[in-house]
Amino acid sequence: MASESNALPRRVLVTGASGLIGKAIQHVVLTEGGKLDGEEWFFISSKDADLRDVGQTRAVFEKHRPTDVIHLAARVAGLFFLSKENLQFLRDNVKIDDNVLHTAHQMDVTKVVSCLSSCIFPDKTTYPIDETMIHNGPPHESNFGYAYAKRMIDIQNRAYFRQHGRCYTSVVPTNVFGPHDNFTAENGHVLSAVIGKTYKAKLEGTQVNVCGTGNPRRQFTYSLDLARIMVWVMREYKEIDPLIISVEEEMAIKEAVEVIAESLDFKGNIHYDTTMSDGQIRKTATTAKLRRYLPDFTFTPVKEAIKMTCDWFVANYDIANK
Structure with missing residues (x-):
């Protein structure tokens, strides 16, 4: 998937690099040999700069002088906290994204690839969803703050292109999981949270409690696959319009939970708490583009x-279970 089409030296800045996708991109670039000659990569996290602050954002851009940016930084959490604090997730993410995109523009960054989320898809829509349908109706009310903040990146990308000719674009991955995720029940993505719960239940001899019915269906995308495609997008994708990145097939959450239990050799009881929200029942996205x-x-x-992912979690339990 690598290309030599751009011979100019690249200085690629990856924000949010300590998270699930950032770690996957580091693996692809530094371990799988994905770095091309003439490229330099810089991986930063919240320890390097609070991107909600425009001064700190400017300082980190001045330090690394990127030609390209993969923008992953965001304030994220599990569905419970997203629903409880919609306003704060809206405000924090709008600040982060505006600071990154505008600083990139001010410093003449050639390409920015931002990472959106499948939660931006309209709650009531026809399926499958494609890239032209993202703004066709409000997102699910459970996490509207985070979803609208992420949608605004697409709006800003279009505005930077129309007014300044910038090639700032975005990808929309579906239900990402993999090593280096947050495996806590409160803040983890659904699969990673269940992995953490299931292994803890195995150690303690208790049952696993899963929020909701387990009936919603999702397209679960492995983080390393997403990373490989995002590196390609940074180098080769010329459109401003978003690109959905997803596996084709859907899997019910209940089936995924069973795969997790088998992978971790968990023999105990799995309880589905039907008093808890399922969120959207479907988010089916097309991969045609x-x-x-x-x-x-x-x-x-x-x-x-x-x-x-389960094997990685068990092998890295001391650092993963935080």
Whole structure:
């Protein structure tokens, strides 16, 4: 997937690099040999700068002088906290994204690739959802603050292009999981939270409590697959319009929970708390546009990826269970 089409030296700044996707990009670039000759990569996290602050954002850009940015930094949490604090997630993420995009523009950054979320999809819509339908109705009310903040990146990208000709774009991954995720029940993505719960229940001899019915269906995308495609997007994708990155097949959360239990050799009881919200029942996205660009890309099979994530979690339990 690498290309030599751009011979100019690249200085790529990755924000939010300590998170799930940032760690995956580091692995692809530094471990899988994904870095091309003439490229320099800089990975920063909240320890390097609070991107809600415009001064700190400017300082970190001046330090690294990027030609390209992969923007992953965001204030995120699990569904419970997103629903409880919609206003704060809206305000914090709007600040982060505006500071990053405007500083990139001021410092003449050639390319910015931002990472959105499948929660931006309209709550009431027809399926499958494609890239043209993102703004066709409000997102699910449970996390509207975070969702609207992420949608605004797409709006800003279009505005920077129309007014300044900037090639700032975005990707929309679906339900990402993998090593280095947050595996806590409060803040983790659904699969990672269940992995953390299930392993803890195995150690303590208790049951696993899963929020909701387990019936919603999701397209679960392995973080390393997403990272490989995002590196390609940074180098090759020329559109301002977003690109959905996802596996084709859907899996019910209940089926994914069973795969997790099998992967962790958990023999105990699994309880579905139907008093808790399921969120959206479906978020089915089409991968037709992605396949036009990368027809031969092979995603890691979901069950295999879940097993690898469980194995990583057990092997790194001391650092992962935080």
